[in-house]
Amino acid sequence: MQAIEIKNLSFIYSKGTPFEQKALDDINLSVAEGELVGVVGATGSGKSTLIQHLNGLIRVQDKKRASIVVDGMDTSSKKTLRKLRFTVGMVFQYPEYQLFADTVEKDVAFGPKNMKLGAEEINARVRRALDVVGLDYDTFATRSPFDLSGGEKRRVAIAGVIAMQPRILVLDEPVAGLDPAGRAEILDLIGKLKREVSPTVIIVSHSMDDMAQIADRIVALSHGKIVADGSPREVFGKRELVEAAGLELPTATRVADKLIARGVPVKPDVITMAELADELARLKGAKEADNV
Amino acid sequence: MFRDVAFGQYYPTDSAVHRLDARVKLLLTIAYVVSIFFVKGYFGFMVAAALLILTVIVARLPIASVLKSVRGILLIVVIGALLNLFLIKDGDVIAEWGVIVITKKGVHTTIKMVLRLILLISGASLLPLTTTPVELADGLESLMSPLKLIRVPVRDIAMIMSIALRFIPTLFEETTKIMNAQKARGAAIDTGNVFRRIGAMLSVLIPLFISSFRRADELAFALDARCYNATDRRTKMKKMRLRWADAVATVVALAFFTVILLDKYYFGTVGIDIDAMIFGGLL
Numbered sequence: 001m002q003a004i005e006i007k008n009l010s011f012i013y014s015k016g017t018p019f020e021q022k023a024l025d026d027i028n029l030s031v032a033e034g035e036l037v038g039v040v041g042a043t044g045s046g047k048s049t050l051i052q053h054l055n056g057l058i059r060v061q062d063k064k065r066a067s068i069v070v071d072g073m074d075t076s077s078k079k080t081l082r083k084l085r086f087t088v089g090m091v092f093q094y095p096e097y098q099l100f101a102d103t104v105e106k107d108v109a110f111g112p113k114n115m116k117l118g119a120e121e122i123n124a125r126v127r128r129a130l131d132v133v134g135l136d137y138d139t140f141a142t143r144s145p146f147d148l149s150g151g152e153k154r155r156v157a158i159a160g161v162i163a164m165q166p167r168i169l170v171l172d173e174p175v176a177g178l179d180p181a182g183r184a185e186i187l188d189l190i191g192k193l194k195r196e197v198s199p200t201v202i203i204v205s206h207s208m209d210d211m212a213q214i215a216d217r218i219v220a221l222s223h224g225k226i227v228a229d230g231s232p233r234e235v236f237g238k239r240e241l242v243e244a245a246g247l248e249l250p251t252a253t254r255v256a257d258k259l260i261a262r263g264v265p266v267k268p269d270v271i272t273m274a275e276l277a278d279e280l281a282r283l284k285g286a287k288e289a290d291n292v
Numbered sequence: 293m294f295r296d297v298a299f300g301q302y303y304p305t306d307s308a309v310h311r312l313d314a315r316v317k318l319l320l321t322i323a324y325v326v327s328i329f330f331v332k333g334y335f336g337f338m339v340a341a342a343l344l345i346l347t348v349i350v351a352r353l354p355i356a357s358v359l360k361s362v363r364g365i366l367l368i369v370v371i372g373a374l375l376n377l378f379l380i381k382d383g384d385v386i387a388e389w390g391v392i393v394i395t396k397k398g399v400h401t402t403i404k405m406v407l408r409l410i411l412l413i414s415g416a417s418l419l420p421l422t423t424t425p426v427e428l429a430d431g432l433e434s435l436m437s438p439l440k441l442i443r444v445p446v447r448d449i450a451m452i453m454s455i456a457l458r459f460i461p462t463l464f465e466e467t468t469k470i471m472n473a474q475k476a477r478g479a480a481i482d483t484g485n486v487f488r489r490i491g492a493m494l495s496v497l498i499p500l501f502i503s504s505f506r507r508a509d510e511l512a513f514a515l516d517a518r519c520y521n522a523t524d525r526r527t528k529m530k531k532m533r534l535r536w537a538d539a540v541a542t543v544v545a546l547a548f549f550t551v552i553l554l555d556k557y558y559f560g561t562v563g564i565d566i567d568a569m570i571f572g573g574l575l
Contacts, residue, residue, distance in 0.1 A: 018304055057472050082478065090476035098473035100498040110495065114478030146502070160477060 003168055003200040004031040004054065005069040010224075011049055011061055023049040025224035033167075036194055036201045038215030038232075040208065042246035046224040047204045051170050054202075055088035056081050071167055086115055089166030089198060093173045095157030096150065104130070104148075104156050105141040111164040129163035130156075132196055133189060151182050158189070162197055169198035173205055187214055212236065212250040212271040220245050236271050252276040301357075301420045308537055309351035310422045314431030316538045320545045321419045327549050328412050332556045337407045339555075343548050344415055351422050361417035362410055369409050376402040425457040434532060447526070455511070463504065470499045 011024040023046045031037055041047045052058040053068055056075045060066050063076055071087050073080040092098065101107035108129055112122040127137050133155040140148075145156050161169070174190065175183040187210060194201045205211055211218055211232060218235040220228040222245035228235045236242060236253050248254070256270045256279070266279045304310070309317075324343075331337055348358055362369075376398060383397030420428070433450030440446050474495045475481050480488040481496070515521075 052472065055476055057475060085476060085478050088476075090473070092469065092473045092476070095473065097503055098470055098477075098499055100474075100495045110474075110479070111477040114480065164477065 001033060001072075002030045002069075003033040003035075003071060004029070004202075005067075006030065006053070007067045008062075009050075009053065009060065009066045009068065011046075011053070011058065013049075015061070023224055024053075027224075027226060029219065029226065029229075031200060031202065034199050036190075036203070036214060036216045038211035038218045039202060039204045039221065040206060040211055040218060040247060041221035042206070045221040045245070047221055048172060049224075050221070051090070051172060051202065051204055054168070054170060055085050055090055057090075086111070086164050087166055088168045088170060089161040089164055091158055091161050091169070091171040091174060093176055095161070096145075096153035098160075099145040099153060099157055102144055103142050104135075104145050107145050107156060108159045108163050111160055115164060125163045125165065126159075129159040132162055132192065133159045135159065151178065151185070154178075154186070155189075158193075162193060166198050168200045168202070169193060170202045171204070174203065175205070175207065175210060183210070190214065206247070208236070208248055208250045209252070209273075212252070220247065222246065232271050233269055237269060301361075301417070302424050303353055303357050303421045305352040307351045307422070309347060309418075309541075311535075311537065312422075312541055313532055313534055313538045314423050314427040315434050315532065316534070316541060317419055317423055318428070318431050318435060320541060321416060323545055323549060324415045325412055327552045328408055328415065330552050330556055331408070334404075336552050336555045337404070337411070339548065339551055340411050340415075341407075343544075344411060344418075347418055351418065353418075353421055357421060358414045358417055362413050365409065365413055369406055372409070373402050373406050376405055425460075426454065429453045429457055430528070430530070430532060459507070462507075463500070466503055467496065467500055470496050470503075 006027055006029040009024055009027040010022070013019070013021040013023055025046075027046075027050065039047050039050065049058060053060065053075065054070055060068060060076045068075040070084060073084050073087070075084060099107050101110065105126055108126045109122050112125045117125070126141070130137050130140060135152065135155055140152075140156070145153060148156065158174075171190065175186050178186060190201065190203065191214065203211070203215065215232055217230065218228070218232050219226055220235060220242065227245050228238060228241050232250075236249055239249065239257075242249055249257075250271050252270050252273050252275060256266050256268060256276060259266050260268060264283070266276070266283065270276045270279055324340075328340060331340055348355065377394060378392060378398070380395055380398035380401055381393055383395040385393055385395050386399070387394040423431075429450060432453065433446060436444070436446045436449070471481055474492065479492040479495050481492045
């Protein structure tokens with residue numbers, strides 16, 4: 001079953017005024033359950049507008065032409081709106097700015113409470129969510145979220161979404177503003193969340209390195225249109241297309257290109273640092289073997 | 293949804309009116325509003341309406357954008373009109389049902405009051421429609437600069453005004469973001485009943501306050517780091533300069549003001565047989 005099915009979706013901001021701006025232009029996209037999709041694109045390419053359609057935060061403008069079905073629910077239906085919000089967990093950019101309660105426990109419980117679950121179930125979910133994001137319940141539950149460090153705040157905010165146990169998890173620039181160690185931790189966490197809580201994950205990012213590393217599939221947007229859709233290796237293989245969309249290639253791919261230009265015979269389709277390192281090790285091994 | 297609010301009323305068409313100096317526009321708007329109060333007869337109203345329509349045409353504004361501001365005071369206009377119509381009891385009676393008496397004077401006063409209010413509001417609305425908030429703040433600062441002599445901190449007031457204006461769209465954006473984040477966690481902001489909605493608003497207001505304080509802090513640091521207030525005289529990147537168009541606009545406005553005053557004090561209102569126009573059908 002398709003987790004997400006988007007048909008002919010267009011969206012125009014400030015329709016009918018001089019500020020009119022086309023954000024999405026005839027998007028067709030389906031995401032299968034269990035996929036980890038990276039949505040990439042330059043600023044203003046329509047990424048955020050697209051993902052906000054998934055849980056009905058932005059309504060489909062032209063209902064006659066366009067439709068979005070998520071987990072069997074039509075997103076323009078008012079009846080299933082609440083259920084939709086709990087099915088699609090959304091972690092926005094800088095999620096720590098959404099923290100509001102006086103304790104970590106209450107903040108994480110906000111979602112489950114809105115689902116009108118029983119007290120026991122809520123407590124169980126809060127414990128599980130904090131555990132998954134790697135925060136100890138007994139240490140953190142009673143602390144104020146505003147006293148935590150930046151990385152801890154972000155984990156609490158992610159736990160607040162995870163506690164709703166959404167089938168689909170959408171993350172908007174989840175590693176923005178973090179140091180390299182923090183980035184690696186959150187990227188690992190996303191893999192764990194996919195395995196343990198939400199089987200389908202969509203990540204919006206402009207870090208091609210991160211996407212090359214973790215995504216199964218990459219969807220590139222440019223000026224509201226999908227310009228590339230495929231595995232990271234396929235998408236990053238189309239060099240001109242990626243650059244025309246205002247995006248960079250992954251660092252490893254760029255290094256490989258430079259090496260090839262200087263006559264080092266690495267494979268041109270490396271996309272992660274690990275692959276590049278393997279390639280170089282292989283070449284070194286081959287050279288040593290030659291010398292023997 | 294806030295995207296439209298964030299820009300205020302400003303309606304960009306880059307017309308001659310838009311390009312006028314903000315200070316001139318401010319003063320002329322005040323003059324127009326004041327002159328509306330001097331209008332006495334229907335001739336004056338015609339002239340005032342003609343000037344308004346002329347400005348709207350030159351500014352290439354859609355008439356709907358001007359009328360939108362009138363819609364806001366529609367209720368006041370209707371109530372005021374009804375009170376005037378039924379409570380003025382002197383003059384020739386033209387209709388009478390028991391206690392309800394309508395007189396000629398009542399009808400005239402009512403029509404004039406409605407015209408006055410509509411002209412007043414639509415005239416005043418032309419300023420924000422054709423001037424960006426930043427230009428307005430700069431214009432006010434420039435006009436208030438004589439107050440520096442009596443030690444009014446004009447520059448600081450202007451700075452506060454510009455910062456406030458600058459942050460209106462930012463705060464709207466921030467509110468939308470936080471609201472979306474909480475809605476995504478099932479907060480009943482757009483789905484529950486009134487009481488649940490108010491409760492859910494807390495989850496928006498607290499983060500909003502925290503981020504406002506954070507922003508204020510950051511801005512203060514940024515101002516400090518750029519040595520704001522270290523020098524006495526700050527210069528402007530965009531200098532306001534009067535142009536020929538400003539002189540033309542002023543002359544038109546002065547001519548208009550003269551006509552209104554002459555009509556009121558000298559000619560004793562140019563006679564138009566308005567009674568025949570209004571009551572001709574009735575009587």
